[in-house]
Each structure stands twice: as C-alpha cells, then as structure tokens.
Amino acid sequence: MATAQGMMLEVSALAKNFAGVAAVSDVSFGVSEGEIVSLIGPNGAGKTSVFNMITGFYSPDTGSIQYAGCELRGLEPFRIARLGVARTFQNLELFRDMTVEGNMQVACQCHSPISLGAAMFRSAAVRRRETEDAERIARLVDAVGLRQxxxxxxxxxxYGAQRRLEIARAMATGARLLLLDEPTAGMSPAEVDEILDLAKKVRDSGVTILLIEHNMNLVMRVSDRIIVMDHGMKIADGEPAQIRRDARVRQAYLGTAG
Ligand SMILES: Nc1ncnc2c1ncn2[C@@H]1O[C@H](COP(=O)(O)OP(=O)(O)OP(=O)(O)O)[C@@H](O)[C@H]1O
Ligand SMILES: [Mg+2]
Structure with missing residues (x-):
C-alpha cells in the first residue's frame, strides 16, 4: 500500500500474540506529519506493544509499519532509530551514572556515528562534529530546561527532570517521529504542564509525536487526534471532542463487564 501524501506513519493490520494472549489484534492507524496523536486505553490494552513493534523491539506476527515510505517491519531497533524514529520508555531508561551531558552525547552518536579510527585521531572532521554536537546539546537542554x-x-x-532529559535525549538522535510512553507517569500537575509545553515545542520544531498517556486532561489538551485501544483492538480514532463522547470509549474506561 502506498503511503498517502503527508502521512508519516502508517500501521496496517498489526498483530502480536504472546502464548495465546492477543496483545495487539488487527490494529491500523496513520499519523500525519506534524501531528500530535495520542494512543490511549486501559492497562494492558496493547499500547506499549504497538510502540515495541514500531521501534523493532517486538516483531509483529502480521501487518506492516510504513514510515516515510520505508517498511520498518523486520528492521532492528538501531536501524529504525537511525531512520529518525525515537522513543522514551514507560519505565524511565537513562544512563543514571552519567551526567546530563554524557547522556546527550551518547544519543548524538546515534545520530551520526564516528568511526573508531577517526575518533582516536580527532581529525578536523571529528572536531567539527564535536562542535556541532555541543551546539545541538545546548539547544536541546535549553528546550527542556536543563541547561544548569x-x-x-x-x-x-x-523525577520530572529525568523524564525531560529522556525526551531531550530521544530528540538528540535526530528524531523526526517521537514516541513517548507515559511521559507524565508519577508527575505532579506542574510537571505535567511542563511536558504539555514541551510536546508542543517539539511539534513546532517539526517533529511528529505519538504519545501514550493516561492523563486524560493532558491528552485532551495536547492531541490533534486520539486513538483508543482496548483488549488489543482499536476501538476509536478521532479528534478529542469526538473521543470524549464516544460510547465505546466511555464503556472501556468505566470498566463495564463484558
Ligand atoms: N513481552 C511480553 N510477554 C508476554 N506478554 C506480554 C509481553 N508484552 C506485553 N504482553 C501482554 O500484552 C498485553 C498488552 O500489554 P501492553 O504492555 O502492550 O499494554 P499497555 O496498553 O501498554 O498497558 P499499560 O497501560 O499498563 O502500560 C498485556 O496482556 C501484557 O501482559
Ligand atoms: Mg504500557
């Protein structure tokens, strides 16, 4: 299937089973360039599994994942990252014993790696790259308020600052599509507002965002579109106002039996 004009990501008929449990069943959706799309649904709905398939951590049983005209299915995570798809994790994953700067430098290396030989001899090209990286890092730590x-x-x-560092680090890889898995989990309301502002800033810088989020207030304020999953299936896809009044969505969230 050809990717539609302006479509950055197109997931089609994606499925993943674990020992007979359908984590994801026949899920299809698209994300247009420049959108903020939220992926919501009750615990265990299959949201993180969708992220894991897009980023190559899980291999889908069926389906396709078209990103900017490329099929991602079957590619290893580092290749997908190099194509410009970056993510953060539900359980914060940082290099805890490294500085903020160190975490950022590692991510820049993913953006465009330097050969060992060139790094050892610190050629002019390497020194130029180090300057570029330092500028990129300064820009990003400013954007997330971690300059100091x-x-x-x-x-x-x-905790809130660690979450913001994880986002800056994902951006440092040169991301064009950023997948955020519950970036506000465990945050205070003030910290949630910082993430809201940051998501908008990131989008305005030209990066498309797919966001998994349980904070409904944030989801309703930040999303251009919302995709709802329940029991591995997509049950709704629309603008916030539509999703707010969708009967199936309400039922999934009220936990009605059956
Ligand atoms: N690696 C795995 N091995 C076995 N089962 C898994 C694995 N990953 C996910 N699952 C199962 O798939 C289903 C969906 O899990 P997933 O983590 O994708 O849900 P989620 O929507 O992200 O939930 P939450 O909101 O709690 O993070 C669950 O039943 C989960 O136990
Ligand atoms: Mg999850």
Whole structure:
C-alpha cells in the first residue's frame, strides 16, 4: 500500500500474540506529519506493544509499519532509530551514572556515528562534529530546561527532570517521529504542564509525536487526534471532542463487564 501524501506513519493490520494472549489484534492507524496523536486505553490494552513493534523491539506476527515510505517491519531497533524514529520508555531508561551531558552525547552518536579510527585521531572532521554536537546539546537542554544541570548526574535530577532529559535525549538522535510512553507517569500537575509545553515545542520544531498517556486532561489538551485501544483492538480514532463522547470509549474506561 502506498503511503498517502503527508502521512508519516502508517500501521496496517498489526498483530502480536504472546502464548495465546492477543496483545495487539488487527490494529491500523496513520499519523500525519506534524501531528500530535495520542494512543490511549486501559492497562494492558496493547499500547506499549504497538510502540515495541514500531521501534523493532517486538516483531509483529502480521501487518506492516510504513514510515516515510520505508517498511520498518523486520528492521532492528538501531536501524529504525537511525531512520529518525525515537522513543522514551514507560519505565524511565537513562544512563543514571552519567551526567546530563554524557547522556546527550551518547544519543548524538546515534545520530551520526564516528568511526573508531577517526575518533582516536580527532581529525578536523571529528572536531567539527564535536562542535556541532555541543551546539545541538545546548539547544536541546535549553528546550527542556536543563541547561544548569549539564554536569549533574542523571540520578541526581528530580523525577520530572529525568523524564525531560529522556525526551531531550530521544530528540538528540535526530528524531523526526517521537514516541513517548507515559511521559507524565508519577508527575505532579506542574510537571505535567511542563511536558504539555514541551510536546508542543517539539511539534513546532517539526517533529511528529505519538504519545501514550493516561492523563486524560493532558491528552485532551495536547492531541490533534486520539486513538483508543482496548483488549488489543482499536476501538476509536478521532479528534478529542469526538473521543470524549464516544460510547465505546466511555464503556472501556468505566470498566463495564463484558
Ligand atoms: N513481552 C511480553 N510477554 C508476554 N506478554 C506480554 C509481553 N508484552 C506485553 N504482553 C501482554 O500484552 C498485553 C498488552 O500489554 P501492553 O504492555 O502492550 O499494554 P499497555 O496498553 O501498554 O498497558 P499499560 O497501560 O499498563 O502500560 C498485556 O496482556 C501484557 O501482559
Ligand atoms: Mg504500557
């Protein structure tokens, strides 16, 4: 299937089973360039499994994942990352014993790797790259409000700041599509607002966002479109106002039996 004009990601008939449990069944959706799309649904609905398939951590049983005209299914995670798809994790994953700057430098390396030989001899090209990386890092830590903490250990940052560092690090890989898995889990309302502002800033810088989120207030305020999953299936897809009044969505969230 050809990717429609302006479509950044097109997931078709995606399915994944674990020992007979259908984590994801026949899920299809698209994300247009420049959109913020949220993927919501009750615990165990299959949201993270969808992210894991898009980013190559799980291999789908069936279906296809078209990204900017490329089939991602079957590619390894690092190749998908190099194509410009970056993610954060539901359970924060940072290099805790490295500084903020160190975490960012590792991610820049993913953006365009330097050969070992070139790195050892610090050629002019390598020095130029280091300058570019330093500029990129400065821009991104400014954007997430961590300029003053460049030298701090990741483990010493507040929880909200660690979450923001994880987003900046994902951006440093040169992401064009950013997948955020519950970036506000465990955050205070003020920290949630910072993530809201940050998501908008990231989108305005030209990056498309797919967001898994349980905070309905945030979802309703930030999303251009919302996709709802329940028991591995997509049950709704539409603008926030539509989703708010969708009977099937209400039922999934009220936990009605059956
Ligand atoms: N690696 C795995 N092995 C076995 N089962 C898995 C695996 N990953 C996911 N599952 C199962 O697939 C289903 C969907 O899980 P998933 O983590 O995708 O849900 P989720 O929507 O992200 O939920 P939550 O909101 O709790 O994070 C669950 O039943 C889960 O137990
Ligand atoms: Mg999850």
């Amino acid at each position: 903490q460049l030298g701090s250990m990741a483990s010493q940052l507040s």
